[in-house]
Amino acid sequence: MSRQITKMKNRSGLAPGTLLHIGSQKTTDTDISSFNYNLDVLQETALNSEKDIMPFFSSDTVSWINITGLHDVELFSKLGDLLKIHPLILEDILDTSQKPKMDIYEKHLFILLKMISWDNIAKSIKFEQVSFLIFDNCLISFQEIKGDVFDKVRQRLRNKNSRIRRLGVDYLLYSLLDAIVDNYFLLLFNLGEEIENMEDSLINTPEKDILANIYSTKRDILALRKSTWHLRPVITNLYQDDFKIITPEVSRFLKDLQDNTSQVIDTIETYRENISGLVDIHLSNTNNRMNQIMKVLTIFAAIFIPLTFVAGVYGMNFKYMPELSQKWAYTVWWLVSILITASMLIFFKKKKWL
Amino acid sequence: MSRQITKMKNRSGLAPGTLLHIGSQKTTDTDISSFNYNLDVLQETALNSEKDIMPFFSSDTVSWINITGLHDVELFSKLGDLLKIHPLILEDILDTSQKPKMDIYEKHLFILLKMISWDNIAKSIKFEQVSFLIFDNCLISFQEIKGDVFDKVRQRLRNKNSRIRRLGVDYLLYSLLDAIVDNYFLLLFNLGEEIENMEDSLINTPEKDILANIYSTKRDILALRKSTWHLRPVITNLYQDDFKIITPEVSRFLKDLQDNTSQVIDTIETYRENISGLVDIHLSNTNNRMNQIMKVLTIFAAIFIPLTFVAGVYGMNFKYMPELSQKWAYTVWWLVSILITASMLIFFKKKKWL
């Protein structure tokens, strides 16, 4: 939520298409790295400036250019001019409060989505925005901060016999999307464990109030759901629409990816049901604890209040109370008291309160 | 709600198309201002009468005429005759209880929507109705009261190098719509803060009953949702339908605006979920407080009622109570009492009530 708010505060009133980086302002430099490959050749270089990108477009190899760091607005402005990118796209790349979407332009596709990771310390989800510009033989990816989920893709690129080296830019796109969705499963795993932990503590340490915890997890689930929900139509469009860039062979893989995305959504829905079950169990626990407390109170009161009365009777100072002077009276009194107590205990035993 | 009620009371039974201003009757004059511009020229004038509008229609520049104040029914009637506007449109412009909508007429588009602001004193949303009549090279906007969210648009108009000066009346329309939707984000910011405040006071000052507060915020959210919900199809129609007036270039911008509107709706849905979570937490808090109260009662009762009984026993006046005459009896009695109290405390400690 906080990012949208930041956006609104910063953007409000700017001309549309004005470039403005919205997100955490990292001081690290902008990194540009490139993979340039076909079945035979693999060239892995770090680029110095946006101008170094241009040669890749005229080459007949496939190129993946990865740009990390979004704060250098100047660079993106020049890049936009070089590649003739629409200002609205640049605006979206820099504004990290966007929801997943795909825009189709004449010369390229634009895809924007969320890379998700689990912050083990804060026990909550971290979102990072990733966007892709897909040209005929070139894919440019944009990330906010260093560290991503693409290392396995890079390893496969370096392996000469891998499918990725044989196929074109569309399979590269699929591999990157696949790496991101794979990571969603990792997140589901963490969320699932979190839910199981909460279930356990509901049963084992019922006194602790874990409702706030439950709702924070619920909010994480909803955020993940929103992100995945918007991702699904993007992937569907990719393999259903008739893009020149997507070959039928890769289309199959994208359909498979779509199935995975659906599975993420299914699991999220299941988690939501589980969470609302936890809330019900919590409510029921609270009520049961109340019942427990009231039973203790009632048992104490029901046993000792009559006894206190009986003791009170013989504490009265009436002149003429014949029982008081009998020798056996005190013993009898105790017997009666014990009888009352016993019958009370049997009564509560029968009611299954003990 | 109150406006609809007012409407119904005033309108009920009038012939359809009868002009009637429905809204707060301001005594201020009706203001007509105009921007007349193209890439080279900018002319900013205040007009005296509705007749001064006519020349703009035959000019080849783009014109934005803004009319503030809806109470002068006479003026609108004349304007309607001059521009051949359908009586139902005039009726809608003046009736500020309408929901966002778009009507397509032969000579112009008619768009009606809500400008929203946050009343910091009443801590609630204020709605103001804005309508647009879009002709080939001329846009007329109608507002209820002075003060709007369009100042940034005016500034951009005055800047010779801005995109707005280069493009036509469709980009002007987009800019105005964009300014309004931008303001929705500002509102979401305020609502989000309000919700966070309520969350804090739920945790920190649980005694205060904030349910009424929660429901008033929920009502605000629902009102905002209704307004945005109806706004979305209006914008979708604008860029999807084949209007001569909307150029493909501006169409891109409108699609971007549509994405923003979707984001507003997404955020509203999230807020709704948060609100219903707050209600659950509130309920759970009430139950927990009850448990707390009952525990205090039960602990006091369970400790002192048995003790009182034991005290009552030795307050009895039986003649033959051997313990009474023993010298050590009183001390023993105290020891027993302390023992009872201690075992009670251990019992409650084990039950984690202490």
Add this chain to the structure above:
Amino acid sequence: MSRQITKMKNRSGLAPGTLLHIGSQKTTDTDISSFNYNLDVLQETALNSEKDIMPFFSSDTVSWINITGLHDVELFSKLGDLLKIHPLILEDILDTSQKPKMDIYEKHLFILLKMISWDNIAKSIKFEQVSFLIFDNCLISFQEIKGDVFDKVRQRLRNKNSRIRRLGVDYLLYSLLDAIVDNYFLLLFNLGEEIENMEDSLINTPEKDILANIYSTKRDILALRKSTWHLRPVITNLYQDDFKIITPEVSRFLKDLQDNTSQVIDTIETYRENISGLVDIHLSNTNNRMNQIMKVLTIFAAIFIPLTFVAGVYGMNFKYMPELSQKWAYTVWWLVSILITASMLIFFKKKKWL
């Protein structure tokens, strides 16, 4: 609901198309009145028999024939024969348990809907069924009882300069529908006030159990919703389908009417949300009251039960209780008691129970 039950009891097993009046059997006569008009002429007459209707069909003026009272089955049977109306239509007109619908026949349209009014004494909604048969230049309306919402339409008919005199039978139909929908707003006003009253009494006189009241209002809202919900597609069909009878000019007005109907439904949905909010507040109030009660109990118990114990101690009859014979003991006892009380009060003050 009761009408449907009546229907089922009376109709069950009758041949379809058998004429049977279902509704309250009024003893008043059946009234037939007519308006016969064009731009120049207006003729307002009461008719004696169904045969008097026939001349209107061959005239080139527009005619509105209004029939009040549905119990004279004989008359409707004759009317059906005269005008060649399908028996199912006649059955629907007389059976006042129908839901709003439109049927298209070769020679005429059939529209059936509900006129709604607010019974101020019973504080609930009254439904009256109205049906329209629309021929090329003639509209016949059927009502159950005297008194309707059409008086404003009649006044406009009598005004020579009104739009209604200039346009055809389609605008007459629109005017009548508009009058009915206008009345829905009046009802919403009453329901809205009812809800506000309930909200007030929830806050001000929380002891009164207003849940039954809330649910009766909810039932009214649901009934109104059902009626409006079915009315909407009828109006949509009217202006979207290509009926010869509906001119484009009137189509505009019908679209406007459709907007109003949508607004009624929107408001109803808002009311439903408000109502369910009221139920939550009621539940929370009950819980809060319980908390209040328990606090009072706990405070009394926690203060006086220990004091009673302390008093009980010195009511014991042990021979050797050194305190008893000290002169200052009684005073000290009182001081201790006051101390206990004070510390309890501070404890509860800290817990914010006081």
Add this chain to the structure above:
Amino acid sequence: MSRQITKMKNRSGLAPGTLLHIGSQKTTDTDISSFNYNLDVLQETALNSEKDIMPFFSSDTVSWINITGLHDVELFSKLGDLLKIHPLILEDILDTSQKPKMDIYEKHLFILLKMISWDNIAKSIKFEQVSFLIFDNCLISFQEIKGDVFDKVRQRLRNKNSRIRRLGVDYLLYSLLDAIVDNYFLLLFNLGEEIENMEDSLINTPEKDILANIYSTKRDILALRKSTWHLRPVITNLYQDDFKIITPEVSRFLKDLQDNTSQVIDTIETYRENISGLVDIHLSNTNNRMNQIMKVLTIFAAIFIPLTFVAGVYGMNFKYMPELSQKWAYTVWWLVSILITASMLIFFKKKKWL
């Protein structure tokens, strides 16, 4: 539910299309009766064997053959061979756990639905499966047990002037469907009364726990809903699809029947809302009763615990308690006690607990 379970136990693993009667095994014989009619002639006969059906197919009159009793699997197998009925249809006819459906075959339509009746003793719904095979001039109906809702249809058949004698097998089908749907209204009447009774007992005898009752009615409503919900598309298909067998004249009647079915569903939805309202009221009643109980307890405790303390004070045996020896002390004590009691009562009066 129980029937589906029976089905599963009996059928599981049988080859599809194997004939097996699933339902209560009645020992009564299978009855075959026939109506054979046109405008002039009516012939009503009981048939001895399935072979007697064949002549009707070559006659130019309309025939209705009704078969009651589904346990004689042999007979249905022969019938299937004679009329060339698909094994899956025969399986469906005999398996009384089916949901309403329509299947279209080359030579005939197959319609299966539920006849519903109200068991006044068990206060719940009884379902009986009815299926129709509609040939060009012949309709065969299948019922489980004797007794149906078709007697009125039979009476109309015997009446020479009725519409049913004039029209074909499609109107016969409509009449039978109409008789069944008419009976649904009767059921709604009983359910409605049941709900009103529960509402009354909620208000008048709040102690009785009627929740189980509410949920049993809710289950009835859901069963009825499921049945009607599946019936609706069957009827819709009948009049919307282009069946040779359905004439336009009868199509009108089917559309009317469709309206009735919608009304049944509407009413069921209303009942569902009412039922969930009852659950809320029940919950609120339980809470209110708890409040009532706690008030009684608190009032007793708050009045008598302080008094007991005051009595305890003067039961102490301190040597020096100056009050004890004053003559007026006892009277003053009583006055103080009454004062305490009175102020408590005023306090509770103010809190509106009395």
Add this chain to the structure above:
Amino acid sequence: MSRQITKMKNRSGLAPGTLLHIGSQKTTDTDISSFNYNLDVLQETALNSEKDIMPFFSSDTVSWINITGLHDVELFSKLGDLLKIHPLILEDILDTSQKPKMDIYEKHLFILLKMISWDNIAKSIKFEQVSFLIFDNCLISFQEIKGDVFDKVRQRLRNKNSRIRRLGVDYLLYSLLDAIVDNYFLLLFNLGEEIENMEDSLINTPEKDILANIYSTKRDILALRKSTWHLRPVITNLYQDDFKIITPEVSRFLKDLQDNTSQVIDTIETYRENISGLVDIHLSNTNNRMNQIMKVLTIFAAIFIPLTFVAGVYGMNFKYMPELSQKWAYTVWWLVSILITASMLIFFKKKKWL
């Protein structure tokens, strides 16, 4: 859920299409068995290697090859090469965390679904993944572990006169699907009994907290629902799309199967409603028990607290208490006490608390 987690842990980062068995690693060998049949011949053989499958493809009989055990990745890799199966299909066959789906390839259909069984000891559902590869005259099925629901299909295959021997591979497919869906009914039976048991224990042994039990059953129902929900479109596609492989005759049977699947879903929905009814009843039971406890407490307190006060009065040591010295006083005191008790009992009797 656990399987998806396993998947994610194992798969994450692998190249798409990499074969990896995900599921419980059984040490049993992989079994390959085959049925090879037409109307005249039936040949039932156990195969030794994947190469033995090839001859079946060139034969003009129908073949069903069943492969049990998914851990031998090597075998599947070779099988994929032999039959030219897409790597993504092989990946899906081995990854037992998939949801039901159908993929259409040029040479074959691929169907994946869940075989469900009821684990009577764990009282929960076991899922086993089954996949089908359907070629023109050959069907290959893949199962995880030994033991399936297909024995009845095998018996029918061995019966020379059965329909399955007469028809092609499409009817074989239908028979296998039908056997699986039949088994779903068996599961519903067990779940239904489980729900009824829980209902009984809610009524008969209300003290036991069965909420955890309810939620575990609910989770089973949701899992079953997800599986069936995804199965439905698979079957719908089979008979609606125009597959060369599916003959019209078998299409009828598939439509019937679809009806059964819908019935499973209907029953599941009913069970869900029942479950949520159980939760409400459980909540109401807890509240009622609380009411019961509070009544016991209040009755004891209300009877004995006043009595104890009255006893306390005459335990006071005032010098001048005239009643104390009256002979009749003690008897009167007892009479008053009994009177108080009796009136209390009548009061509670009237309130229906006894």
